[in-house]
Amino acid sequence: MNNIWCWATNSEGQTFIHEANDFGYSHAPFERDATYPSFVNTLRYPDSFYHPPTAQDLELGGTGFSGIAISEDTTRGFPTPWQNVHFVANPITGSINTVSYSIDKNGVYQFKKEQDLVTCSDPMFRPIALEFGADGCLYLIDWYNRIISHNEVRNDHPSRDKISGRIWRIRHESQSHSPPPNLEKSPDSQLLKHLASTNLWERRAAWHQVAKRQVQNLIPELMTIIRNPKSSDSFRIHALWCLESLGHFDQTLWRELITSRNPNVRYETLRTLSTLQPPLAKTHQLLTPLANDPSFRVRNELARFYRDTPHNLEKKHSDFLTSLRTSEARLSKKQVKGWKGSYLALGGPYETAFLNLLVDKALNRDAPPSPLVDETRWNKFIATHPKKSPAAQKQVQDRINALTKSITTSSPGDIAKGTAHFNARCATCHAAEGSSGFAPALGGGQGRSVEALLTAILDSNAAADGVFNTYQVIKKDGSKIEGFRSNLTADNLTLTFMGGGTLDIPLVEIKEAGYIQGKSIMPDSITTEMSDQDYLDLISYLRSIK
Numbered sequence: 001m002n003n004i005w006c007w008a009t010n011s012e013g014q015t016f017i018h019e020a021n022d023f024g025y026s027h028a029p030f031e032r033d034a035t036y037p038s039f040v041n042t043l044r045y046p047d048s049f050y051h052p053p054t055a056q057d058l059e060l061g062g063t064g065f066s067g068i069a070i071s072e073d074t075t076r077g078f079p080t081p082w083q084n085v086h087f088v089a090n091p092i093t094g095s096i097n098t099v100s101y102s103i104d105k106n107g108v109y110q111f112k113k114e115q116d117l118v119t120c121s122d123p124m125f126r127p128i129a130l131e132f133g134a135d136g137c138l139y140l141i142d143w144y145n146r147i148i149s150h151n152e153v154r155n156d157h158p159s160r161d162k163i164s165g166r167i168w169r170i171r172h173e174s175q176s177h178s179p180p181p182n183l184e185k186s187p188d189s190q191l192l193k194h195l196a197s198t199n200l201w202e203r204r205a206a207w208h209q210v211a212k213r214q215v216q217n218l219i220p221e222l223m224t225i226i227r228n229p230k231s232s233d234s235f236r237i238h239a240l241w242c243l244e245s246l247g248h249f250d251q252t253l254w255r256e257l258i259t260s261r262n263p264n265v266r267y268e269t270l271r272t273l274s275t276l277q278p279p280l281a282k283t284h285q286l287l288t289p290l291a292n293d294p295s296f297r298v299r300n301e302l303a304r305f306y307r308d309t310p311h312n313l314e315k316k317h318s319d320f321l322t323s324l325r326t327s328e329a330r331l332s333k334k335q336v337k338g339w340k341g342s343y344l345a346l347g348g349p350y351e352t353a354f355l356n357l358l359v360d361k362a363l364n365r366d367a368p369p370s371p372l373v374d375e376t377r378w379n380k381f382i383a384t385h386p387k388k389s390p391a392a393q394k395q396v397q398d399r400i401n402a403l404t405k406s407i408t409t410s411s412p413g414d415i416a417k418g419t420a421h422f423n424a425r426c427a428t429c430h431a432a433e434g435s436s437g438f439a440p441a442l443g444g445g446q447g448r449s450v451e452a453l454l455t456a457i458l459d460s461n462a463a464a465d466g467v468f469n470t471y472q473v474i475k476k477d478g479s480k481i482e483g484f485r486s487n488l489t490a491d492n493l494t495l496t497f498m499g500g501g502t503l504d505i506p507l508v509e510i511k512e513a514g515y516i517q518g519k520s521i522m523p524d525s526i527t528t529e530m531s532d533q534d535y536l537d538l539i540s541y542l543r544s545i546k
Contacts, residue, residue, distance in 0.1 A: 001025055002038035006129075008068040008086075011200050011234035012264040013271075016070070016086065021063045023339035024053025027086065027099055027111045031297075032304070033358060037340045040467055041487040041494075046370050048357065052336055052343035052350050055111045058099065062092030064148065067129040069138055075198040076136025078172050087117055089140060091126040091148050092448075095119045096140065096170075106347045107263070107295055118170070124161075133169075134180030134201045142166040146449075153455045154462035183208075188215050192225065195238055207238050211245030219248050226253060233262045240265075244272040251282050258286055263295035270301040280311045284320070291323055296351035299324060300358055307362035318363060325359050326352045371490035378488055382472065382514030385461060396459050403458075404451045407536050418541025421534055425526050428499045453542050454535070457527055460520035469515040471495065476511045484521050498523075 003020035007030075010016070015030040025036060028051075035048040067089035071078050088097040096118035102110045117138075118127070126148050130140035145161045147153055153160075183194060183205040194206035210218060225231050225239040240257070243249075257269040270290070273283055283305075290302050306313060306321055313321075332349040335342045344350040388396065407413075422430075456463055464470075471485035473493065481503065483495035492504045493513060498521075530538070 001028075001036045002040070005064075005066040006068045008070050010070045011072045011203075011237075012262070013237055013268050014264060016068055018055075018065050018068060018088070020065055022058070022060060022065075024056040025051075025339075026058055026060055026065050026088075027055040027068075027101075027109075029054065029109050031300070031354075033300075034354065037338075040485065045357070045361065046489075049353065050341075050343055052346050053338040054109060054346070056336075056338060058111045058113055060088060060090060060093075060097050060099075060113060062090050064092045064128075065090055067127070067131075067140075069130045069132050070200075071132070071138075073132065073136050073199050076175065076178075077132065077199070078136075078138070079174055081114075082117070082172070085114065087130060087138065089127040089130045091128050091143060094123065094125045094127070096127055096130065104347070105294075106351070107297055108346045127168075132201060134199070134205075135171075135178070136175055136199055138170040140168050140170070142168055147452070149448075149452070153452050154459070188213065188218070191215065192218060192221055195225075195242070196235060203234070203238050207241050207245070210242045214246060216246060219243065219246060223250065223253055227256065233260070233265050237265060237268050240268055240272060244275050247276065249273075249276045249278045251278070251286065255286055258289065263293075263298055266290070266293065266295065266298045267301055270298065270305060274305050274308050277309060277311070280309065280314075280317065284317060288320060291320065296355060299355055300351075303355060303358035303362050307358065307365050313362075313365075321359050321362050325356050331356075373488055373490055375488070378485075378493060378513055380514045381469075381517045382474075382512060384517045385464075385470075385519035387518065388461075400451060400454045400458055403454050403532065403535055406532055407450050407454075407539055410536055413533070413536035413538075413540035415537070415541045415544055417534075418537035418539070418544075421530070421538040422541055429522070448543065450539055450543075453539055457535075457538075460522040460524070461518055464518055464520035467515075468521055469517060470519040470521050471513070471515055473505055473513040474511050475505070475509050477509075481505070482516075485515075 001017070001019040002023070004017055005020050006016075006018055008016050016027065017030045018027050019025050019036075023037075028036070031051065033044050034051045035042070035044045037050045065088055069087045071082055071085050071087065074083070077083070082098070084100070086099040086101070088099060090097050095116045098114040098117050100112045100114050102112075104110065118140075124144050124146055126143040126145050127140045128143045130138060133139050142165065144164045144166050147157060147160045181194060181202060183191075183202070186194060186206075186209070191206050191209055194202050195210075197203050197206070209215075222239045222242050226236050226243075231239070236257075254269055254273070257265055260266050260269070270287070287302060287305070290298060293299050293302070303321065303324060306317060331353055332345075334345045334349045336345045337343075344353055387393070467485065470482050473481045473495065475481070481495060483497045483503070485493065486496040486502065487494035490507075492506055493510065495503050495505065497503070527535075
């Protein structure tokens with residue numbers, strides 16, 4: 001993804017991630033080996049294809065989603081309606097969003113925005129991370145800063161607060177004040193009692209203690225827990241993780257787990273085999289019933305097991321893998337539109353093609369590896385852009401200050417005219433409201449100050465950051481080319497230019513290449529000839545973007 005900010009795993013092992021921008025992936029169930037679209041193209045395999053959007057219409061607003069906390073604790077946690085939802089830290093809008101979800105018969109997630117858990121009128125409130133604690137309450141880190149974005153205004157801006165910060169605890173009035181248990185001091189005999197807790201923090205801490213202490217004498221009890229029909233699937237999965245941590249495999253027990261009705265149990269049962277790696281003679285006969293498993297997630301993990309096992313594959317294993325493939329003639333080509341293009345649709349077309357990809361990697365695992373990209377060589381600064389003289393910088397800042405005062409004291413501008421200015425000057429690079437440019441997204445304009453937006457327009461070099469610094473290629477023939485580095489393979493480096501044009505440059509032709517620190521891709525002349533009224537209209541449009 002283009003800017004990943006979080007990783008959260010629910011009570012049954014499903015991991016969720018999200019990117020900072022609202023490009024259709026602000027909520028995504030993580031799929032190992034998948035390739036997601038990004039500002040800079042990076043493929044998992046040379047023949048990989050992009051994962052389709054998972055939250056295309058969620059529209060949380062903003063470009064800085066920076067944390068997911070999953071509400072599942074039925075004993076110490078939040079009550080309904082704050083159960084079985086995800087809370088999202090949104091520093092741009094200064095809120096904690098609530099997202100509910102459902103899963104259809106094909107395993108496709110649908111996400112829906114619910115009433116925000118927290119909103120705040122204080123412009124300094126900037127939640128950047130959140131987590132449920134051992135007491136069942138929700139803790140969040142508040143950056144407490146008027147200036148939130150690292151690439152919004154210059155780093156030495158006087159409004160940047162580099163000292164203050166806050167941690168909040170959110171407790172529902174029905175939650176008790178009982179102190180959380182100290183798992184470090186809990187005796188071995190009590191660990192499984194803690195593992196049975198519905199508090200996910202306590203359950204995870206008990207599992208970690210079993211692994212840390214290597215309590216082998218708990219193995220019989222763990223197997224009893226897993227076999228107990230009254231055990232919840234979350235309890236069963238965590239007990240399975242304990243056995244995995246203890247290096248224990250029991251063929252009979254794994255055969256029982258493989259037949260679970262819950263695809264998460266079947267998936268975790270498969271995944272643990274990649275850790276434990278018992279002989280193929282024992283595992284292959286366990287796995288053959290999964291060839292027709294209704295869950296793509298389970299079948300994907302099946303292909304990964306054979307791809308990653310250190311044991312030699314025999315013909316029967318290869319034949320089994322081949323049986324998992326779908327012929328090209330039967331593959332659905334149904335597509336959906338999303339950020340930067342069209343994608344195979346979820347619900348069958350994408351999942352079937354992705355399983356074929358994993359099967360091909362397993363069948364050809366002994367093939368020579370694809371050439372690796374030397375990211376270290378090509379991801380560095382090779383020059384520093386000279387800063388403006390104090391007089392020139394003062395002139396720019398005075399212009400920004402004057403426009404800020406004029407705009408903030410004027411009636412709102414004409415949004416339609418502002419949209420026209422944006423489309424004429426900005427849309428070829430910047431993503432906003434469905435556009436798919438390569439430059440930073442402009443969502444969450446409502447949460448950005450007038451001064452910050454004007455600084456980004458009139459003094460873009462002051463806020464140039466990361467991959468949005470100008471990239472320069474110096475060829476062996478002495479010529480120089482500058483643009484946005486949008487792709488890198490083992491053979492070529494790709495530059496993208498304003499307007500969307502691209503150029504592939506063979507690496508063998510390059511003498512040196514890297515970023516120019518402090519030089520934005522955005523040219524200073526982009527708003528030449530704009531009047532004060534034009535700026536008012538443009539800023540009014542930008543601040544209307546959710």
